[in-house]
Amino acid sequence: MVSEKVSCCLSPCRSGVEHKVNPLRADFNTSSPWNRPTPISPSPFTMRSTLRLLANVKPRYLEPFAPTGLTGLFTHPSPRPTLIYLYSTTLQKLQAFPESSAYRQSVEALTRHRLQVIESQKPAGFDAWLERVRKTVGAEPERFAKVQRTDGTYTHAAAQQKDGSDDARGEEWDGEGLSATTEGPARTPQQEAEWAKIMNEASETTDKAQHDFYHQDMKWESEPSLDADQISHVEQQIGAGLIEEVIQVAETELKLVDELAKAKVWEELEEKPQPGQWTYFERGN
Template structure:
């Protein structure tokens, strides 16, 4: 039902979803690059869960669900992904120190804004104002926040080069990951079964915030105040005399 809402929100069928276009759900707009965003959120969540004891029920359940969803997202690769990844690898291998600041916690170099380390800011893109948008048929567009972030990173890298060299630093061009096709997004949504991919991103953002709170509360420890006898006992089915 929700997938059909997205289709109804589009003026005409397209190979790619139009970034920031309405999804059919109030207040929710089409995310420009859901795949790298989810990969970042899931890998960061899994990394933070390592601080919990392995015996923690919260860690066990959250890890299982997060790994499952991460596998679904990672296994769905957009057209041109392998060629893009090869270009990125060659660029990094040629100048590893220069691209060091673009390395993500999971070891990848996807062009994704890292924000303050808690939640990827792209999960809440600017609200669509109802004005027409330029069509995007090949790959995701970058938000103003993304552009500003990468310009800052590039400027810092260039400044660092100037300190160690008398030569003019060359500009750093970073290519974004190719976009998923509309059918691929729909397939991910079906496999995860939790609504639109934008809703899945919202849940992933919330879980990432929750991990910090659960760690701060040390939820794996014994309760300071023991529960009263029977407090956590659920209602049991009672049987009538004679097995009726």
């Protein structure tokens, strides 16, 4: 085996001070920008300060359908109009109960309070949106009568679809737009024109509800969204968890009010209980 003796030589640098250079690394170029020393990493204190600043940066608006941290519960896309619709409908159905009903009095007080909290928070651009909606409704007042409230405002709670297509079925998985299809055997162009004429006449008549081909679907501009701070304020004022949880409670309460109203629970029982039937279940026993 041939051994090679490695020696160090002295070579003057740009500052005039001699330094040692390994002859095996004769290609080492001290003037190259690629051979500069590694910069010093920031201190842990600097990193903690940066991370703390980044943690304080919160999104202005909550992302719809994003996880909320609760299993099976996702961020609601439009909580304000949904809650207003649910609370307004609940108050309307409670009118069927007697005024002396303790259930009606308690639910009305709670529902009115929460309705006031959610209505007090108006999103940015709400007035401009309301003006556009009024113009749209003015063109077809009969069509939008269902979404108009008694105070003149408009609200809705319905399934939302992405804008860009008037087809309620959306688009195919491959992006190809859906075209209208008809049942039965293939038709000639003349038969297709006659069929289209019948469909148009059925949808343009004033008494649309009597025709099978009339659809209740309507294109409605969504209300501007509340920002994260406004939603947080609503959650703190109501004090019942996330706003998505509040919506679930409002939906369940509306179903309960509807069932109790149908059963007319305020009326006398058809079958009177026997004397002493519930004595065993009294608190004193």
